[in-house]
Amino acid sequence: xxxxxxxxxxxxxxxxGAVSGMTALGIPTSVLxxxxxxxxxxxxGFGGATCAQxxxxxxxxxxxxxxxxxxxxxxxxxxxVVLAGDMTIxxxxxxxxxxxxxxxxxxxxxxxxxxxxxxxxxxxGGGTMSADMLVLSPGVKFIYDRVExxxxxxxSMPHAWKAGPQTSLLRKQIMAMKDGGTVLILPxxxxxxxxxxxxxxxxxxxxxxxxxxxxxxxxxxxxxxSHSKQKSFHAAWKHIYGMGEGKMIHWVKETEGGKIEKLxxxxxxxxxxxxxxxxxxxxxxxxxxxxxxxxxxxGVTNKDGWCDVHQDTFESTVAKDVYVLGDACVAGxxxxxxxxxxxxxxxxxxxxxxxxxxxxxxxPTYANTCYSYISPDFAISVAAVYGFKxxxxxxxxxxxxxxxxxxxxxxxxxxxxxAKGWYKSITEDMFG
Amino acid sequence: xxxxxxAQTGVAAGVLGILLFSGAxxxxxxxxxxxxxxxxxSCHGVGGKGATPxxxxxxxxxxxxxxxxxxxxxxxxxxTMMYRHAQGYTDEELKLMAEYLKGK
Numbered sequence: 001x002x003x004x005x006x007x008x009x010x011x012x013x014x015x016x017g018a019v020s021g022m023t024a025l026g027i028p029t030s031v032l033x034x035x036x037x038x039x040x041x042x043x044x045g046f047g048g049a050t051c052a053q054x055x056x057x058x059x060x061x062x063x064x065x066x067x068x069x070x071x072x073x074x075x076x077x078x079x080x081v082v083l084a085g086d087m088t089i090x091x092x093x094x095x096x097x098x099x100x101x102x103x104x105x106x107x108x109x110x111x112x113x114x115x116x117x118x119x120x121x122x123x124x125g126g127g128t129m130s131a132d133m134l135v136l137s138p139g140v141k142f143i144y145d146r147v148e149x150x151x152x153x154x155x156s157m158p159h160a161w162k163a164g165p166q167t168s169l170l171r172k173q174i175m176a177m178k179d180g181g182t183v184l185i186l187p188x189x190x191x192x193x194x195x196x197x198x199x200x201x202x203x204x205x206x207x208x209x210x211x212x213x214x215x216x217x218x219x220x221x222x223x224x225x226s227h228s229k230q231k232s233f234h235a236a237w238k239h240i241y242g243m244g245e246g247k248m249i250h251w252v253k254e255t256e257g258g259k260i261e262k263l264x265x266x267x268x269x270x271x272x273x274x275x276x277x278x279x280x281x282x283x284x285x286x287x288x289x290x291x292x293x294x295x296x297x298x299g300v301t302n303k304d305g306w307c308d309v310h311q312d313t314f315e316s317t318v319a320k321d322v323y324v325l326g327d328a329c330v331a332g333x334x335x336x337x338x339x340x341x342x343x344x345x346x347x348x349x350x351x352x353x354x355x356x357x358x359x360x361x362x363x364p365t366y367a368n369t370c371y372s373y374i375s376p377d378f379a380i381s382v383a384a385v386y387g388f389k390x391x392x393x394x395x396x397x398x399x400x401x402x403x404x405x406x407x408x409x410x411x412x413x414x415x416x417x418x419a420k421g422w423y424k425s426i427t428e429d430m431f432g
Numbered sequence: 433x434x435x436x437x438x439a440q441t442g443v444a445a446g447v448l449g450i451l452l453f454s455g456a457x458x459x460x461x462x463x464x465x466x467x468x469x470x471x472x473x474s475c476h477g478v479g480g481k482g483a484t485p486x487x488x489x490x491x492x493x494x495x496x497x498x499x500x501x502x503x504x505x506x507x508x509x510x511x512t513m514m515y516r517h518a519q520g521y522t523d524e525e526l527k528l529m530a531e532y533l534k535g536k
């Protein structure tokens with residue numbers, strides 16, 4: 001690609017003297033060095049799509065291929081808003097046309113195998129592709145046999161933890177539920193994708209109930225004893241919906257009866273370790289999670305089922321020129337959020353582009369911004385800036401929205417507005 | 433790069449020479465300012481052009497940008513989100529970020 005371009009320029013300039021002329025002027029060739037090479041990015045979500053974009057932005061001569069199994073991407077962020085009926089699934093569905101227009105090759109296929117040593121991937125549709133570097137951003141997979149029947153409830157107790165048909169299925173069940181019914185939300189033990197997600201979900205379903213089914217209730221049967229943005233969520237629930245046993249939102253932590261032991265889809269019940277049983281009209285079981293199957297096949301996971309990376313470049317600690325981003329990797333103090341993946345992808349792209357150009361990588365910098373809706377016009381957030389220190393990503397500054405009424409109501413209303421701006425911006429960054 | 437396309441349209445060789453040179457130089461370099469500013473772009477639009485209601489931040493005077501970020505950090509200027517981000521950067525980093533966005 002690089003040679004082609006150079007040759008074309010020579011032709012247009014009408015001389016090959018231009019290049020030797022430059023070096024004759026005493027400009028070191030390294031100043032003119034371009035980043036070129038071939039990079040395959042697997043996974044078109046917050047990590048992968050962002051990485052492909054920034055590889056092309058900073059290294060226009062790099063041959064960038066993005067492989068994603070779906071032709072369109074449905075974002076997990078804002079899928080709780082769809083679940084509660086305040087947006088449609090179309091509004092959170094994005095195509096890869098923007099990437100194609102920038103010269104990124106987009107292949108709609110599933111990667112079924114990765115040869116980390118040869119930097120080669122096998123496609124379900126047939127054939128293989130290889131590159132100088134691989135970026136893997138495959139997200140998470142669900143793991144089963146942690147709770148009795150956890151592999152048999154995808155239809156009866158939808159997870160809706162990968163946005164798309166599962167979101168629509170859970171939405172349908174909530175809409176069909178009679179007033180006075182109970183929704184159970186079952187978050188898995190940490191770490192899992194989108195730590196505040198289950199609690200935002202409870203909030204937005206409560207908002208739907210307030211407007212449509214005011215006698216209905218939500219019980220969060222948690223497998224953790226604390227959760228993301230806890231004080232701010234609880235204060236907002238008390239303020240808007242009522243919180244506690246018999247109120248609209250009831251949170252049962254792990255220490256009250258232990259972890260979930262059994263799911264019974266025929267009776268629609270959930271039983272905890274020490275015998276407590278909860279009955280739900282709708283049950284949202286979110287399975288235990290590990291890094292996606294792809295990185296297990298590639299042999300780049302650690303004993304816990306996640307991927308260790310050099311946290312400045314995101315290159316795997318066990319496979320040279322193979323990079324892992326987003327939910328699948330271990331990224332120091334950063335949570336498994338879409339924004340984290342977006343930030344990691346920019347550092348990874350900078351590392352790859354500079355490596356291919358024989359330049360020095362700029363000092364890494366990372367950020368996370370994560371809004372959670374309590375209702376469509378009331379939100380809270382967490383934000384943090386991170387740096388790379390002593391071999392890992394460490395928090396430099398961070399903060400959670402103060403629990404209500406720590407600020408005026410206007411503050412929380414503005415957070416709800418800026419959350420929409422965030423969505424618009426980050427999806428433009430990925431797909432624009 | 434769209435150099436190939438430019439070449440195909442047959443624009444004058446002199447113009448191309450300039451494009452070639454600047455294109456090659458920028459392609460090899462990802463500045464710290466560009467990387468820092470790329471993190472602003474997640475919420476403030478590609479190139480910092482804004483994503484309603486999140487304001488545009490491109491083209492601002494460098495000193496003004498550094499000043500407002502420091503005021504957010506100290507909470508002298510009120511904000512919902514920005515104080516938490518502003519507290520994470522040194523004066524030097526704020527300046528690099530602002531200089532990059534000034535040129536956008």
